[in-house]
Amino acid sequence: MAAPMLRWGCRGRRWAFARVDGGSCHRRGAPTGSTSNQIRGESSVAQQPLHTAQKTRKGEHKWAAVVGLEIHAQISSNSKLFSGSQVRFSAPPNSLVSFFDASLPGTLPVLNRRCVEAAVMTGLALNCHINKKSLFDRKHYFYADLPAGYQITQQRLPIAVNGSLIYGVCAGKKQSQVIPKTVRIKQIQLEQDSGKSLHDNLRSQTLIDLNRAGVGLLEVVLEPDMSCGEEAATAVRELQLILQALGTSQANMAEGQLRVDANISVHHPGEPLGVRTEVKNLNSIRFLAKAIDYEIQRQINELENGGEILNETRSFHHKLGCTMSMRDKEGKQDYRFMPEPNLPPLVLYDATSLPAGADPQQVINIDQIRETLPELPSVTREKLVQQYGMLLEHSFTLLNEVGLLEFFQNVIKETRAEPKKVTSWVLNTFLGYLKQQNLAVSESPVTPSALAELLDLLDSRTISSSAAKQVMDVKNRNPRAINKLIGLVRKATQSRADPVMIKEILEKKLSL
């Protein structure tokens, strides 16, 4: 239901691109992360060499860092949380905006069933208690991409609480050991996304795109159980895999479907927690780890130099590799939370509480959703370990690389080779080539069938291991590999053949 937008009652005004000043591009308390990538002025914070937080230097106290995360995952749904507008990435600006999304007076929210199911499913996968009754609240603040002046969220009684997320951190000499860690999940709440503000400082204006306004989000709050950037990054990666396995979110950070804010503080173990800062604008897992480690070190340095930590919002600047204060003028904002009067309490049922004769279209059954839960990454890994005798860390790698598990399974299906051999080839040779060429699995020139065939040849000892690796090189269009072949042909023809022609024929034969 794309809205006929130009009719919206503002005569002679292009409403879609609302012009506001470029003076205040940072928002305080934006629930979902601003899209502003700009920075004002130069960083006043000099970059510090990174130290591991736990490292002690002579004569110093030991520092411990405490990291909690607030993660916003965009729900994978056809329509928005409270309106019938479509959800689509990179659609033309303001083309997916209903009257409700633009907050036209008199419009009311209507809850999207799919979003509720996604929240329940995610809650179950994260071992949460699902609240059979949850409530919606309004969170107020003025910002140009929040047309109603408030965001509908679940502040008082969220849909899921008290869960946990288990993730594995690599340790040991070669980082080859996986140590399981647990982070508690405080809650999962359903809420609306905001629109996007595009600040154009040159012309001193802000352009508003409301396509994203009202898209359903799952806010997952992770308790401060993590202690460094790597732990946080691994936990987020695990959550991302779970969401993708469930299909509740595409969780693509580059497209903003997964946005992370980190709460960071440092203290001496045994003493009360330190003042925390909130770091926003973390749009990749790599930057997340970098930003957190930077901020931990910054806080330690600040305190060791006699300074103090301000309870403030900071933004990570990925080019400079540092966090910077967002320097809000107005101190702490009061969001003036209020119950959303237009949405009755959200009531969920289970097998025991389901009223007899209830319309299945009108009720959501938690037990029924539990039955449809797909296999979660932890189970997949366990199966891989059991089925193929691979190491746990290998199973992590298979899942962490997008598409690699599927590739692996397809190779396994088609080859006679030993699973251990396949694992080794996929994780070492194949993945190594991809990394070298900076390719994703989906961009690989080698198909699973080709690798399977190769491994069969290897298995039947038709070719040697080194020959097989050369074939991989060729298949991966490694110029050195094809040059080697050209060299062999020239040798065989006693240099009578034209190298260009040899290359053409070879490429044809190799169907490159």
Next chain:
Amino acid sequence: MLGRSLREVSAALKQGQITPTELCQKCLSLIKKTKFLNAYITVSEEVALKQAEESEKRYKNGQSLGDLDGIPIAVKDNFSTSGIETTCASNMLKGYIPPYNATVVQKLLDQGALLMGKTNLDEFAMGVLLLSSTLECNGAISARCSLRLPASSDSPDSASQVAGTTGMPHHSQSGSTDGVFGPVKNPWSYSKQYREKRKQNPHSENEDSDWLITGGSSGGSAAAVSAFTCYAALGSDTGGSTRNPAAHCGLVGFKPSYGLVSRHGLIPLVNSMDVPGILTRCVDDAAIVLGALAGPDPRDSTTVHEPINKPFMLPSLADVSKLCIGIPKEYLVPELSSEVQSLWSKAADLFESEGAKVIEVSLPHTSYSIVCYHVLCTSEVASNMARFDGLQYGHRCDIDVSTEAMYAATRREGFNDVVRGRILSGNFFLLKENYENYFVKAQKVRRLIANDFVNAFNSGVDVLLTPTTLSEAVPYLEFIKEDNRTRSAQDDIFTQAVNMAGLPAVSIPVALSNQGLPIGLQFIGRAFCDQQLLTVAKWFEKQVQFPVIQLQELMDDCSAVLENEKLASVSLKQ
């Protein structure tokens, strides 16, 4: 024809005694003649005539859509109407043309009703009493004066006097402006009944300055129906905004159960209390309109889930002996005028004499209702008004030094003092440090108030009988002596608790006061027992035979009105 009830004129349309176009034109011409009442903000003449044309075709083809086909109606200007300006009587929304119809508007149009226009109100429906406004320039005042009735504009001094006396308080005293389009005048100010009484009063020195307020905030809708410019009108009712003007204008004012009628497209005042209200000349008419509006709406999650058994046919009650009428003792307040009190008591006597059981009941938390309402209402107002920031629609100031400055100036220019005052109080109550002490407490009190009603009904009471207002309509000049909040608070006293409890209630005109002005009484029913409530109201209406307003001077064809005039048998008159 104009003086008839909706049901009567519907029958006339079906029998071909009049065509929808003729009816529409009569109403349009009356709207023009009564323009000085300021009942309408927008008259949708073209739309109405086109709808009438289509209705006429249907009648000719024998494909009438039902009782509402071809019936002129009016809609309060806080309901979204597609393609028709919707202002909420606020500078903030001047020029705003919505792209969609409120569900209730769409339902009326789907039944073939003719939309005559959008009626006046207090800005954003705030303030029970419909009052004015910006008489910014003398030009505006004289324009209004020149439209007065010949009978009242013969004194050359009158206009200037009005200007002088009404202009003053705006600038010096109250400074409040309740709707940017000015106050609505109560048609009863120009009725034969009121004028005759006034002639007997030696103190009525100036006729023109004595015009009466309609009550509010749906005053425009009440005046529109009362002056025969349409047969039914939609109001909204948050704390009494439909019942109050109905009582002052001698109409039936019905507030349905919360959730029975969709709020989608009603520009909200207090979401948890707002309901679309119905203003008609008799109870049966209200039931017909309710039948068209009631039922689930997928666009409003707070509406009932199950379809309603339509239509709302009201049986003619022959026997009230099985009824139990409750009289809440807390509603007998010192401010209640002796006339209203006496009529209330006579109404109770009437039920008793016809065999009904009449008992005194207690609603012990009534006295907390006004302050509780104030906290909840202002909090929701603060939240609901946040969207008016000048960005997407409506008014925007010229200041563009910063977004914040633009917001501030837009909102300062767009809202009047009453609205701004409520936004400020509401935001105060919602602050983290105040939320528990104000908002949460008020919610708890609201629950106690709602439980009071539940307890009363559980004790066997079928309907409650109460006054609607403290007294009859007062002249504008008297009214503006108080500030808006005091006025609202006072006049909400019998009506607002019903909104907090979500119950259905209806104000029925009972009799004329000593001054010749209408007085209404209110019936309150159990939640979702709207039909039972209206059935009792219909019986009562039949007993009291409230007189028709005599506005002969307003109309060319007085005969049409007179021929339908019921005898002024005021059985309950003192």
